[in-house]
Amino acid sequence: MDSNQGFSKPSEAQAGTGTGDTSQAPLVMQRDQPGAQQSDSEATFLSQTLSNRGVKISTFYYSNFQDYEAYQGDRYHTVLNSLGFLNLGISENRLCVDLMTERLCQNDMNYIEEPLLQYPDWRGHPFLRAEVAKFLSYYCGSPIRLNLRNVVLLNSCCAVFSALAMVLCDPEDAVLVPTPFHSGFLFSAQMYTQVELIPVHVGSEITNTNTQPFELMIGKLEQALLEAKTKNKKVKGLLLANPQNPLGEVNMKESLKEYLKFAKRNELHVIIDETYMLSVFDETIIFHSVLSLESLPDPNRTHVIWGSKDFGITGFRFGILYTHNDDVVSAMTPFGYLHSVSGITQYKLRRLLGDRDWINRVYLPINHSRLQEAYGYVIKRLHELEEQFGFKITFRSIGCGLYIWINLKRLLEPCTFEEELVLHRRFLDHKLILSRGKSYMFKEPGWFRLMFAEHSQRLREAMDRFGQAIEEQKQYWIQKMLEDEVTS
Amino acid sequence: MDSNQGFSKPSEAQAGTGTGDTSQAPLVMQRDQPGAQQSDSEATFLSQTLSNRGVKISTFYYSNFQDYEAYQGDRYHTVLNSLGFLNLGISENRLCVDLMTERLCQNDMNYIEEPLLQYPDWRGHPFLRAEVAKFLSYYCGSPIRLNLRNVVLLNSCCAVFSALAMVLCDPEDAVLVPTPFHSGFLFSAQMYTQVELIPVHVGSEITNTNTQPFELMIGKLEQALLEAKTKNKKVKGLLLANPQNPLGEVNMKESLKEYLKFAKRNELHVIIDETYMLSVFDETIIFHSVLSLESLPDPNRTHVIWGSKDFGITGFRFGILYTHNDDVVSAMTPFGYLHSVSGITQYKLRRLLGDRDWINRVYLPINHSRLQEAYGYVIKRLHELEEQFGFKITFRSIGCGLYIWINLKRLLEPCTFEEELVLHRRFLDHKLILSRGKSYMFKEPGWFRLMFAEHSQRLREAMDRFGQAIEEQKQYWIQKMLEDEVTS
Numbered sequence: 001m002d003s004n005q006g007f008s009k010p011s012e013a014q015a016g017t018g019t020g021d022t023s024q025a026p027l028v029m030q031r032d033q034p035g036a037q038q039s040d041s042e043a044t045f046l047s048q049t050l051s052n053r054g055v056k057i058s059t060f061y062y063s064n065f066q067d068y069e070a071y072q073g074d075r076y077h078t079v080l081n082s083l084g085f086l087n088l089g090i091s092e093n094r095l096c097v098d099l100m101t102e103r104l105c106q107n108d109m110n111y112i113e114e115p116l117l118q119y120p121d122w123r124g125h126p127f128l129r130a131e132v133a134k135f136l137s138y139y140c141g142s143p144i145r146l147n148l149r150n151v152v153l154l155n156s157c158c159a160v161f162s163a164l165a166m167v168l169c170d171p172e173d174a175v176l177v178p179t180p181f182h183s184g185f186l187f188s189a190q191m192y193t194q195v196e197l198i199p200v201h202v203g204s205e206i207t208n209t210n211t212q213p214f215e216l217m218i219g220k221l222e223q224a225l226l227e228a229k230t231k232n233k234k235v236k237g238l239l240l241a242n243p244q245n246p247l248g249e250v251n252m253k254e255s256l257k258e259y260l261k262f263a264k265r266n267e268l269h270v271i272i273d274e275t276y277m278l279s280v281f282d283e284t285i286i287f288h289s290v291l292s293l294e295s296l297p298d299p300n301r302t303h304v305i306w307g308s309k310d311f312g313i314t315g316f317r318f319g320i321l322y323t324h325n326d327d328v329v330s331a332m333t334p335f336g337y338l339h340s341v342s343g344i345t346q347y348k349l350r351r352l353l354g355d356r357d358w359i360n361r362v363y364l365p366i367n368h369s370r371l372q373e374a375y376g377y378v379i380k381r382l383h384e385l386e387e388q389f390g391f392k393i394t395f396r397s398i399g400c401g402l403y404i405w406i407n408l409k410r411l412l413e414p415c416t417f418e419e420e421l422v423l424h425r426r427f428l429d430h431k432l433i434l435s436r437g438k439s440y441m442f443k444e445p446g447w448f449r450l451m452f453a454e455h456s457q458r459l460r461e462a463m464d465r466f467g468q469a470i471e472e473q474k475q476y477w478i479q480k481m482l483e484d485e486v487t488s
Numbered sequence: 489m490d491s492n493q494g495f496s497k498p499s500e501a502q503a504g505t506g507t508g509d510t511s512q513a514p515l516v517m518q519r520d521q522p523g524a525q526q527s528d529s530e531a532t533f534l535s536q537t538l539s540n541r542g543v544k545i546s547t548f549y550y551s552n553f554q555d556y557e558a559y560q561g562d563r564y565h566t567v568l569n570s571l572g573f574l575n576l577g578i579s580e581n582r583l584c585v586d587l588m589t590e591r592l593c594q595n596d597m598n599y600i601e602e603p604l605l606q607y608p609d610w611r612g613h614p615f616l617r618a619e620v621a622k623f624l625s626y627y628c629g630s631p632i633r634l635n636l637r638n639v640v641l642l643n644s645c646c647a648v649f650s651a652l653a654m655v656l657c658d659p660e661d662a663v664l665v666p667t668p669f670h671s672g673f674l675f676s677a678q679m680y681t682q683v684e685l686i687p688v689h690v691g692s693e694i695t696n697t698n699t700q701p702f703e704l705m706i707g708k709l710e711q712a713l714l715e716a717k718t719k720n721k722k723v724k725g726l727l728l729a730n731p732q733n734p735l736g737e738v739n740m741k742e743s744l745k746e747y748l749k750f751a752k753r754n755e756l757h758v759i760i761d762e763t764y765m766l767s768v769f770d771e772t773i774i775f776h777s778v779l780s781l782e783s784l785p786d787p788n789r790t791h792v793i794w795g796s797k798d799f800g801i802t803g804f805r806f807g808i809l810y811t812h813n814d815d816v817v818s819a820m821t822p823f824g825y826l827h828s829v830s831g832i833t834q835y836k837l838r839r840l841l842g843d844r845d846w847i848n849r850v851y852l853p854i855n856h857s858r859l860q861e862a863y864g865y866v867i868k869r870l871h872e873l874e875e876q877f878g879f880k881i882t883f884r885s886i887g888c889g890l891y892i893w894i895n896l897k898r899l900l901e902p903c904t905f906e907e908e909l910v911l912h913r914r915f916l917d918h919k920l921i922l923s924r925g926k927s928y929m930f931k932e933p934g935w936f937r938l939m940f941a942e943h944s945q946r947l948r949e950a951m952d953r954f955g956q957a958i959e960e961q962k963q964y965w966i967q968k969m970l971e972d973e974v975t976s
Contacts, residue, residue: 315831
């Protein structure tokens with residue numbers, strides 16, 4: 001199967017010839033697709049209809065979310081659509097839908113009262129913020145009781161990050177981001193903020209500046225900051241994720257403190273995304289929230305984000321900010337006007353987060369056990385592929401998060417982002433979506449994030465497809481190696 | 489009661505001395521309050537913490553939403569807080585909470601399935617967009633069957649307007665807006681879009697250019713467009729509301745067509761807000777949706793917004809765009825990433841909008857009858873006040889929407905926006921929130937929008953407070969007149 005042909009099917013559907021619902025007519029998207037030509041009349045019409053920024057945002061979206069759009073229009077279903085896309089590219093926990101459905105259908109959830117139907121407090125209903133403060137106090141292991149006044153609820157972690165970037169940075173200001181870093185915030189930064197994210201590359205191999213694979217050393221941060229200043233960039237913050245995404249690792253407590261001290265020394269805000277804090281499924285690993293620290297080096301410049309991922313309810317569309325900085329809370333408030341969450345959803349969320357007995361006795365043990373099992377299954381399949389095809393597949397992930405960061409650069413010839421894209425498209429040919437390293441701003445081609453928190457039957461099918469794609473890629477790789485030998 | 493003292497209470501609570509939850513410490517807000525001084529150290533800290541745009545958005549918000557913030561922290565309750573704020577300033581229908589609660593608690597509403605818990609289609613779940621298309625086809629009286637492909641769902645009408653302005657306009661582009669116009673969109677335009685809203689003043693009095701009070705004549709639009717062009721402004725669109733807000737009137741079909749033709753002649757987009765289309769409670773009034781027209785002059789540049797107001801569920805946080813323009817749908821899609829609605833809310837909304845039997849036989853007749861009654865009650869109270877105080881109170885509203893646009897300029901001496909603010913604060917002293925003309929970009933001081941869709945007991949209490957404030961204002965007015973006589 002040719003990789004370019006393989007992806008033509010969803011593109012056709014999107015271009016309006018399909019019968020499915022995703023058949024929007026995205027002229028904008030076509031422009032961005034490789035090989036697509038835009039006629040003069042189309043361009044004129046587009047420029048008359050859409051603003052420049054409208055075209056820019058669309059183009060960025062459709063070049064980064066092609067797979068997602070295709071998936072929405074052609075999702076795998078065991079019976080109804082067994083040839084549809086399996087999506088191990090987006091990160092959402094699908095392992096506990098049964099538990100969550102059961103909990104959400106209980107009587108205490110279906111409650112309506114007048115304030116839930118009316119305009120809310122733009123920071124989130126006080127009853128929910130109080131519950132969130134209690135929840136974070138407990139699960140982050142905070143030495144002090146956290147306060148509802150420091151909580152802001154918006155309709156996704158990305159919306160929280162976007163609003164925070166608006167409030168802390170002016171256009172053209174910059175934020176340091178160790179990469180690979182998850183693509184959600186990278187896209188969010190594009191939409192409104194005009195904030196530049198400066199990647200601080202953390203490499204996979206040991207070098208002079210990289211004493212451990214994927215370890216963010218303070219020296220790298222210092223160097224990146226210095227380089228940015230040399231270029232007259234105004235660096236306002238440092239963006240971190242702990243547990244890391246896509247690396248699937250947690251920060252050591254000492255490292256965390258070092259990052260916070262570095263930020264304080266340089267008067268940088270630290271935005272720390274702790275989205276997967278309850279998805280540490282290996283019991284030997286200890287997660288340290290910044291909110292657990294006895295004292296924060298710079299509490300007014302430390303801002304924590306948490307959201308829906310730990311409960312597998314990305315469809316709830318909520319994200320939470322916790323910050324000790326009252327001015328930031330105050331300045332974030334107006335953003336609730338355009339990014340708020342429905343009252344009935346806020347109510348359910350309160351019931352959910354407040355049911356500590358269920359979370360501790362039912363949800364977390366079962367969820368962690370299922371994550372462990374799915375993770376183990378994928379590792380086993382990767383080892384089988386190594387044996388089958390006789391090449392080493394290295395990967396990161398030590399037992400937290402929903403994903404494994406896999407090194408497939410041995411299958412690229414040459415090892416370039418063009419060839420990474422070829423392999424990515426080969427997965428798509430097999431109706432399997434992974435996310436590729438380039439979308440994480442990673443500088444080494446050949447890495448992919450594989451999300452494993454999927455039902456066993458679908459995960460099995462996905463790994464079968466993965467194996468088929470790898471087999472095909474191996475043949476392609478051999479062919480290229482032979483051609484190289486002939487030409488050299 | 490002194491008007492400045494009167495408003496100091498909520499401000500104090502907001503500044504952090506209160507015990508309530510609204511006690512954020514908004515230095516930003518203090519800056520904006522009349523008479524508040526900002527110390528150098530405060531200013532330095534703020535400028536170090538927040539971005540310039542963060543300060544700007546906050547300042548705009550807290551100067552326009554002071555009343556709302558006060559209300560959220562000190563809401564009236566018959567038993568628990570009978571001295572709390574009554575809010576006839578924001579527009580939300582509180583008359584049918586009983587009906588809505590009953591409907592939302594029925595069994596068909598509390599349903600969970602996997603896709604509702606997961607990442608959605610950013611345009612809105614297809615099942616809901618299909619229902620919206622059917623709903624609009626029927627209630628807008630569309631001659632063709634509307635298509636789900638032309639529907640975009642975001643998390644409020646304001647978010648829809650904001651995204652639309654992003655997609656159709658570049659920064660500094662302009663949109664014509666007949667004023668008075670409701671403040672929601674005006675605030676939305678401030679947050680992200682940087683689009684200039686050019687007011688086209690529609691006056692209350694008959695003049696050479698105003699042959700009818702509050703009538704938007706094409707000549708005015710032509711003149712405003714010409715003036716804007718003379719100033720080298722790029723005018724991209726025309727923003728309309730039908731039914732009008734705050735005027736409480738509907739557009740005649742012929743006028744509507746004229747506006748659309750004017751827009752087509754000048755290659756302007758028309759964004760038309762039909763939010764109150766089902767809140768026309770006087771049966772003799774006929775509402776014409778643009779979607780009911782046999783043919784639109786420029787379908788690719790005509791975009792309709794509808795939302796939660798007709799059902800009194802502003803807390804659902806949803807807004808809908810219907811546009812025939814596929815490119816606009818396509819370009820709006822990425823905005824769902826930061827403005828989407830939770831799956832469970834989308835499901836309930838689908839059940840609600842699809843229950844035509846309940847809407848037609850139960851909800852609309854009862855809602856319209858209650859609106860009519862509340863409207864009639866307020867009119868009666870206004871007439872009683874006229875008799876009591878011996879001055880004429882004129883107002884607009886012919887039987888649609890949730891509000892009356894009231895002329896109180898007879899009580900201002902002199903008739904300025906400063907004196908309008910004095911009267912506004914006098915209402916606040918009496919713990920009554922109305923919204924004043926200036927926030928609708930209206931050029932004549934002395935007009936207020938009074939929202940009457942409130943429970944009878946609260947409406948009675950609110951009108952008592954209104955009367956007390958008017959009485960006090962009358963005394964103040966007499967005093968000022970006497971002083972004027974002495975000094976002249």
